[in-house]
Amino acid sequence: MTGGERRPVASRLAIRFAIILALALLPAGVIAFIKTDALESEVEARNEAALMGATVQAAMAETGLIRRVRGMVASLSHLTPTVINDPAACSELMRGVAEEEPTASLVAFVPVSGVMTCSSAGRTYAFSGNPLFEKVVRLREPGFVVNPRGPVSGTSVLGISHPVLGAAGDFMGYVVVSLSHNALNELRLDTFDSTHGSTAAPVEFWTFDRDGTLLTSNLDLAAAAKRVPASRPLAEFVGTGSTVVQDTSRDGQKMSYAIVPIVPGDLYLMSAFRRELTDVGGGLSAYMPTLLMWLIGLVAAGLAAEFLVTRHVRTLNRAIVSFARGDRRLQAIDLDNAPVELQELASAYTAMTESITRSEAELEDSVHQKEVLLREVHHRVKNNLQLISSIMNIQLRSAESAEAKTLLRNLQERIMSLATVHRGLYQTSGLADVRARELIPDILRQITSISSGPEKPFVTETDIDDLRLVPDQAIPLSLLLAEALTNAMKHAGATRDRPGKLRVRLKRSGGSEAILQVSNSRPDVSMRARIPASSTGIGTQLIMAFVQQLGGRTDSGEDDAEYHMRVTFPVSPLVTAENRERNEASSDKLGNDPV
Structure with missing residues (x-):
């Protein structure tokens, strides 16, 4: 190969020395990667557990209210048949239950006919032809309905219903307790102590039923609808246990979602956290120390080869190429601080060139x-x-x-x-x-x-x-x-x-x-x-x-x-x-x- 041809970078001594050192460090690097991966898995598992606990803690008040009201509705469905023929006594019973639960905007019994005469509001209202009424009548089992505009309260409500059966087991109607969303939002827990030390992160959570319908949220329901996962409908999470998933929200945010069943098969709670707040040193950053150690080793090897060998070989090579091209000027080769072997090689080359020059002359x-x-x-x-x-x-x-x-x-x-x-x-x-x-x-x-x-x-x-x-x-x-x-x-x-x-x-x-x-x-x-x-x-x-x-x-x-x-x-x-x-x-x- 002539001096004018371009040699590949891998043919240089420093590069080859660094490659050899990299291969020598490879087993240690593999072990470090395995250990880091195991640690990353453990940290991720703990992080998911922390997110799940934070989710339950953040929505504990709301989930407790829903469970309490659901039990209240179930009890009320057994008391209603005893006063169903006395509208005044029935309404009094409903007002008493409403006083026990101040978050309730309406407690009522709605018969099969759809004409409500027994309620805590003390007024009559005909639900006939209302799609939600038809849905609850057909359901004939405990359930939840969301009405963006309640006909009695005039606000967005969550209805918790329970069927009322007569002595012969015949279906007479249903009792319902409507919870105002404004009242539910007052129960929100604005911050919680996350796994990032003392950093406080906002909690966004909502509940949904078996059909994937949003029931309640500490956000406006329209805002909550933009925060749900974009790739999976909420109904797909029904039937699953407590889990944590990573996804992108419908408004394009990278989120971590924690799903907890409140009433398995009926009611679920989902919380959302921005992913950068829940990732605890995950991804490539966990492997950076190992990569940096490896790169530092390669750089150190390259610098060592350059300082100890390559620069001296380059000086000697320039002298040899110059002599080979016809330059017969005898010049001292300065190999300052070079290893003894290279100094001996330079001395031998100088003596050889002197002899060749003399013989040529x-x-x-x-x-x-x-x-x-x-x-x-x-x-x-x-x-x-x-x-x-x-x-x-x-x-x-x-x-x-x-x-x-x-x-x-x-x-x-x-x-x-x-x-x-x-x-x-x-x-x-x-x-x-x-x-x-x-x-x-x-x-x-x-x-x-x-x-x-x-x-x-x-x-x-x-x-x-x-x-x-x-x-x-x-x-x-x-x-x-x-x-x-x-x-x-x-x-x-x-x-x-x-x-x-x-x-x-x-x-x-x-x-x-x-x-x-x-x-x-x-x-x-x-x-x-x-x-x-x-x-x-x-x-x-x-x-x-x-x-x-x-x-x-x-x-x-x-x-x-x-x-x-x-x-x-x-x-x-x-x-x-x-x-x-x-x-x-x-x-x-x-x-x-x-x-």
């Missing part, structure tokens, strides 16, 4: 010296070859036979090709490579300058890729090119009026091969007869030998416009020559060292 000096010497060798070889070419040129001018001149000229061209290669090696920037774009055009110019003239002009064209060739390939390739160009110029049929055309292409083929193609124009029909049909074959033999040295293969062909020869050969990697030069330099250095 010595090797670079040796390579430089060899490069200077080798360039001088190439330069002298090039000069010597040019001198030989000049001597041959003198000999060429003094030669009398055409055959001798041709042989000397061919030999001179080959020598100048070799001199051009050495000049390329001398001018190159290094020892291990020759640039084809510099070498091949130079050889083309050299060959055409020797073999062309006013009577035999040529037009040249090159297309050379930027190939870097090792000397072992550059020399045979150059000699091959010289032979191929000489042969191409011989068969191009160039004249003053019709210049010959030469085209040299060197292109990459795939990833590791190159193709050298030499093309020349075809002469016209009149010139073809003047070109020799055969030759000594030395050029062809040399070309095949150079192709073999390159490890390549050759093919040739022609069309209406030109002849061409193509050589395909593998390109040797530069690292081969570089390694060889390095090994030779190292061997020379070792050979010069005293034993």
Whole structure:
């Protein structure tokens, strides 16, 4: 992975150290969570018991009144048949009961006919056709009715009724005690001491019957209707025992509800508390100490790894990366308060970089010296070859036979090709490579300058890729090119009026091969007869030998416009020559060292 790539966060030492510590603390954390969950369950159970007790305490006066009045109505139903035929005595009995219970707004006997003549109000009233009267008549058992507007009292009342039976068990009507809601609300207990220490919380409670109808409340009945659970009707709580549930009220408040049966199956009491007042450290807050302990452990582990190891490793890493990128300045690595192991590692790295820098300097000096010497060798070889070419040129001018001149000229061209290669090696920037774009055009110019003239002009064209060739390939390739160009110029049929055309292409083929193609124009029909049909074959033999040295293969062909020869050969990697030069330099250095 290079220095520029972004590494994942989990690969950092501090993060991994923290993860390992987290795994080590995991068993303790699990145990703490289990203990906390058990404690939370116990606290919740105690809280529900406290809520239930507070509910009973908050509505004790009202529930006591309802139970007392229900017993009074039951007793009154047995006394009423004895005075039912005497309206005055009956009304007197009802007034006496009303005086015993001041919260009662009306005590009355309502016969089956619906015409009330016996009541504590001392007046007559016809209930016939009233839906509540019809309901109670059909019920024929103890019950409760709510009348938002009582016909006698004119206020909202709770009616507690009981059937009246004759001696033969026949149904005669019912007695009812109406309790005013205003009087019931005076019994409310405004606050109670909750489970939150000394914090006082308001109590909201109401009673409801088996049908889920609201009977009484310490709130206005319309306000109480907005406080009941939104997801379940009150009738669903009928038949259940004392319980505590969590729900949302119809007006959107999160509430805790406690339900207590007053008369199982008939009358129930429900209290409501805002949930934030009844939650005793529940939910996620109960687990916060364990989570905080775990997080603090992770942070402490990360800080410890950063202070003891990571910051020092980061300093050492910066020095290593800088050295790897070529910075050879020797700088002291400051690992202040680092562990002994890291200080020893920094000392070893410093000693290693000093040794590498010293060795590189010595090797670079040796390579430089060899490069200077080798360039001088190439330069002298090039000069010597040019001198030989000049001597041959003198000999060429003094030669009398055409055959001798041709042989000397061919030999001179080959020598100048070799001199051009050495000049390329001398001018190159290094020892291990020759640039084809510099070498091949130079050889083309050299060959055409020797073999062309006013009577035999040529037009040249090159297309050379930027190939870097090792000397072992550059020399045979150059000699091959010289032979191929000489042969191409011989068969191009160039004249003053019709210049010959030469085209040299060197292109990459795939990833590791190159193709050298030499093309020349075809002469016209009149010139073809003047070109020799055969030759000594030395050029062809040399070309095949150079192709073999390159490890390549050759093919040739022609069309209406030109002849061409193509050589395909593998390109040797530069690292081969570089390694060889390095090994030779190292061997020379070792050979010069005293034993």
